[in-house]
Amino acid sequence: MKALVFDGNLQLLHDLPLPVRAAGEALIKICMAGICQTDLEITRGYMTFHGTLGHEFVGVVVESDDPFLIGKRVVGEINCVCGSCASCISGRYRHCTRRTVLGIAGKDGAFAEYLVLPEKNLHLVPDTISNEEAVFVEPLAACYRILEQVTLQKEHTVLVLGDGRLGLLCAQVLKTAQCQVTLMGKHREKLYLLDGMGIISGLIHEATGELFDMVADCTGSPEGLPFALQVIKPQGIIVVKTTIASPRDLDLNSMVINEIQIQGSRCGPFPPAIQALEKRQIRVSPLISQIFAFKDAVAGFHAAMQKGALKILLHM
């Protein structure tokens, strides 16, 4: 089969064997996959992962121990867990100490014609959700993680920092909590994408000095957290969503004096993400910059690295 492999270099290989299904795993034929910032960072050395990239996908189950799953269109949670380590026993499955992570750590990913994943990781995709939408379930789930970690009320003011792929999704997800959501970024043309959704938007360098109850840092930049610390209310919460390089000149004194909470946030629950797409609560189509045929995956990858690119999809 074909797969986009990173082994120090990024290349589309054509003659790889199909991945081998272990007990409890399903073999899935990929329909479509999305390129994420993490994929780009892996090619810059992040996580020291070598193998088939990709973890945002929708596909069809072709082999499974569970006959019900055969032929079903699915998306899949990316953490493959042991179920028996201290983290798993305490219910923190996504933090399994022995986990592999699809296309990120120890497990070949979704930029391929086929992948294998544990059946328990799979979620059915309703017919009303297109493939183009379904590839957003995984990053959307990561946004819903914030609503598991932070209790937002109507009167809370929330700032999403960063108008990239994750920021645009995050602002929409947080808006479902009925609170006041502001999205700040550096690109007026991206901020426009959420017009008419009840989300306030503005350019970071035009910030007015308003303070917020919660800030979600989706900048992917070392400048994100220092800015968040400037615009957070005392006792406020900063959720850090993206893995970032070490910030410099980070004034942690203000974090202590103002009793700020900084909360790391990673993967999240799939069901609310699927439901939100089904109910048309989240607008994902405007976030698609381009769809590449899989044979042009390397070109797609380079397109995703361009300044201003939003979501690049690969069509298998």
Next chain:
Amino acid sequence: MKALVFDGNLQLLHDLPLPVRAAGEALIKICMAGICQTDLEITRGYMTFHGTLGHEFVGVVVESDDPFLIGKRVVGEINCVCGSCASCISGRYRHCTRRTVLGIAGKDGAFAEYLVLPEKNLHLVPDTISNEEAVFVEPLAACYRILEQVTLQKEHTVLVLGDGRLGLLCAQVLKTAQCQVTLMGKHREKLYLLDGMGIISGLIHEATGELFDMVADCTGSPEGLPFALQVIKPQGIIVVKTTIASPRDLDLNSMVINEIQIQGSRCGPFPPAIQALEKRQIRVSPLISQIFAFKDAVAGFHAAMQKGALKILLHM
């Protein structure tokens, strides 16, 4: 009156007028005061405060609008708040945007023969608590703040990092939550001070790799937080208690991936601190390095700056 004043230089002045009592304030004759790390940092430029230092004290009310208070021995909360700003209205009084802070910001402090504080800031000291113990109420209250911010259960493992004044108090306060508390520091002779209190102790450089549900950083060092990030469990909480210089090489990726919460923590509630001293739950006497007569306050200050010094008290 005499007062220990910092105006770029630190000096004991002898002929200052008594502080003037505003409406709602009490005039207090200081009996004893404690030197805190924050006092030392102010003389190194922290908070750019100029004036009479000191915020840990016990004294006797000599003038007040409330006749009940006259002659009573009191300790006092250090944040003087407006009651009408957004923070105050939302109940976050200690984060009043117009606050002055005793001996730290905008208000002359406790290293003096007299101070003034709002009557609502005062707490009566029971007769069973000595002056030497009562000066620990303010830093102890700051430790109790952690129990307001974090819900600790019996099965939780907690690490207090730093065997200085604050770490030694913090370990004892967290132990009152019945969880497993470990204190790690760099000085075997300080760790011994809590022997027999059911607190596990060890040297930081001999750490075994055990992971903890919560870590309280009381190191006052930029090395504290990076170490805390190494020994915290996934989804664990790091409480940062001390104002510290900017940490370098802080790997915030691990905070995101492991979904760690970093919580700033400052001043806390006085009543549980007073009760704990009354019930002899907290051992403070071993933390007193030396008591200086107030005329020797400058020498006391320099003693507090010595490596290995614990609490230095000033006796007025």
